Amino acid sequence: MELEKMDENDWRYHGEGNRSLVVSHVQNSQVLRLLKYPMDDAEHARQTTDQAFRHIQNIVDYSKNVMKPLLGEECVHHGEAVKLPLDFLRQLSLKVQQERPESRCDKVMDTFSGCALCLPNLTQLSACRLSKRSPQLCIEIKPKCGFLPFSQHVTQEVKRRVCRFCMHQHFKLANGKWKRMSRYCPLDLFSGNKQRMYFAIKHLLEEPQNNFKIFTSGELIYGCEDDRAKQQDLCELAQRLRPHFPSGQPPSNKALLSELIQAIVGALLGTLEPGHAGEPQRRAPAESRAYCQGSPLHPELLRNGSPGLPKHCILYRILQTQMLDSLDIEGVYPLYRRVEQHLEEIPKDRGRLQIDGPYNEKFLEKVVNCPSEDDGSVEYAVGKIHQYRVAMTAKDCSVLIALAPCGQDDTLEPSLEIQPSKPGFTSSVSILDLDPKPYENIAHQYKLDSKIVSYYLWKMQTEK
Ligand code: ATP
Ligand code: ZN
Ligand code: MG
Ligand code: MG
Structure with missing residues (x-):
């Protein structure tokens, strides 16, 4: 520049x-x-x-x-x-x-x-990474937190049944942030079950809020925030997307959107190149990933067991990073108090503990190697807070999916095998919005969590 x-x-x-x-x-x-x-x-x-x-x-x-x-x-x-x-x-x-x-x-x-x-500009990514000939189609999803808290520190039992996103929806509606409820549930998207993922994305399309956007040639065409009160027009969207589809396109708008959703699911489950630190995996109890009672999906579909995400797909990596939040804000807040007290006594430790950075290899090491048992030290408390903050970033990031129709020559080999669910797109994924979340936010997060849960419980009570 x-x-x-x-x-x-x-x-x-x-x-x-x-x-x-x-x-x-x-x-x-x-x-x-x-x-x-x-x-x-x-x-x-x-x-x-x-x-x-x-x-x-x-x-x-x-x-x-x-x-x-x-x-x-x-x-x-x-x-x-x-x-x-x-x-x-x-x-x-x-x-x-x-x-x-x-x-x-x-x-x-x-x-x-x-x-x-x-x-x-990641919304124009297809030009360099995918087929050069194709117009650029790019989908942005802000998936939010994909698991239920599994921490022993959780005091409100409802948090183990209904996910944060679904509870937060009620709170946001009450505060006028949105006019209509989203039927999206992150646990469906992160389930690895293609049917549930399909519905999760369909629900994002129907009510994008700030979780779903579509760009063509780098320009936002769907998911504008200023149309909060206006119902999104899916027919119009399908018409605008037509030129971006492989030839032999589906006849109806509905079929076209369905193909788009399948292409997104495929991209989200696709295998990434290795080249990732190969973190020790975080195993959360299976229940914490199973399903959320706030999801509108049919209980049968939810209970039919979900395979979980394949390793090396983008959602798996995001989920693993989100799960660094192993204590939940209810477990982290007392540790924050411990650190605050320590810093009152020894303010100069703020630097050594890397509270506000520098964000270097040493910081990452503190995140990755934080002991799992609390020995009462300030180092343990800081390690857990670092992990929590990293998880918060992963709960707030966006995934960008660039889609390009497979060229005539590089489509599936002519074979007798019929692959009706395989959409004719190639894809490339990236992640954006990876800012550090301020240490000071923890007190605010603690209060907000309790407000969201109380409001949800009150709402459910009044609806009975
Ligand atoms: P949030 O409220 O989600 O924390 P933010 O203020 O941190 O958002 P970003 O999410 O980084 O801001 O950017 C706002 C929007 O700008 C994104 O949702 C995305 O649509 C667009 N954007 C950001 N970075 C890029 C990029 N590198 N290429 C293309 N579009 C981008
Ligand atoms: Zn949910
Ligand atoms: Mg963002
Ligand atoms: Mg941000």
Whole structure:
């Protein structure tokens, strides 16, 4: 990137989350991820360029040195911290303002620090990694937590039956965050049972909220947040997707969407290249992965046993990383208090314990080699908190699936074997949004967990 030539007209609004706003380059396959702050956050406005740069570098280090070894080399792109001219950022901020969904405008883009994260545009991935001829079709899924807590520290029994996502839905509806309930349940997606996965994705399509997006040629065509009140139009979507399908396309819209869902399931279950740290596996009790009573699927389908995920698929790696949260927030919170107390007595230990980084190999080692028995030490407490934070990142990340129709010549060998379920797509998967979750968030998470559970219990009681 040539800094002196930065021109806001070369960039356009691409999307945003709770923490960052993303713009994509109109020609190159690049995005800039800019942090956002609450309107009145004076502290951030006072940050020096060096502090801000350090902060972004921390994000890069965390993706590169912590999340990448856990999730796999080939699916994580850690990007690079960059310094940008303030004038460019101010113009850019003005330019994208009108495109931003209203619901996100409680925060402003950082135009004071001059720092950002530069990443490859993963929604245009197919151009380089898959067939060159095909138009780009890319699906983004934010799968959320795929297991029920198995910790002994869980006090509310309902948490062992209904997953966090399903309980949280009721809370979000009550708070006006969404207008309609999502029927998606992460446990269905992470089940490894193709039928359950199919329904999980169908439910995401029907009510995407912020868990499902579709991009064609790098442009968002489905899953906009500003249409919160509007029912998504699946017929229109199917029409827009038609050109991206292999020739000999299904006749009806319904069949086309069904084929899309099957292609997504196939990509999520596909085998990744080795090149992953080969972590010791975390075994959670089978019940914690079985099923969630909040899922709308027929109990028969749920009970029919699910094979679990094949190793070396992307969902398996994400789930394994999520399961580093072995104590649940209820078990982690007392450890957080222990650390807080220790730091009050010996503040300088904050660095040695790597509470706010650096996120290097030593940090990863603390995560991977944390003892399973509590010896009462502050080191144990910190190790468990590090694990919890890594798991939180894995519960909040997104999977990007680039799909391209198999070319005429590289389709299935002509054979007598009929493979009706095999969709004519090749795929490539990657993971994004791998920021470290702040240590200080733990107190907030503890309160939020209790609020979500209490509200759910109250709601179920009143509905009886
Ligand atoms: P969240 O609220 O989920 O934590 P966030 O504020 O951390 O979100 P991201 O999820 O990193 O932000 O980015 C917001 C959106 O921008 C993503 O959902 C995705 O659609 C898009 N995006 C982010 N990074 C890339 C990338 N490298 N290539 C293409 N699109 C991207
Ligand atoms: Zn659920
Ligand atoms: Mg995100
Ligand atoms: Mg994020």
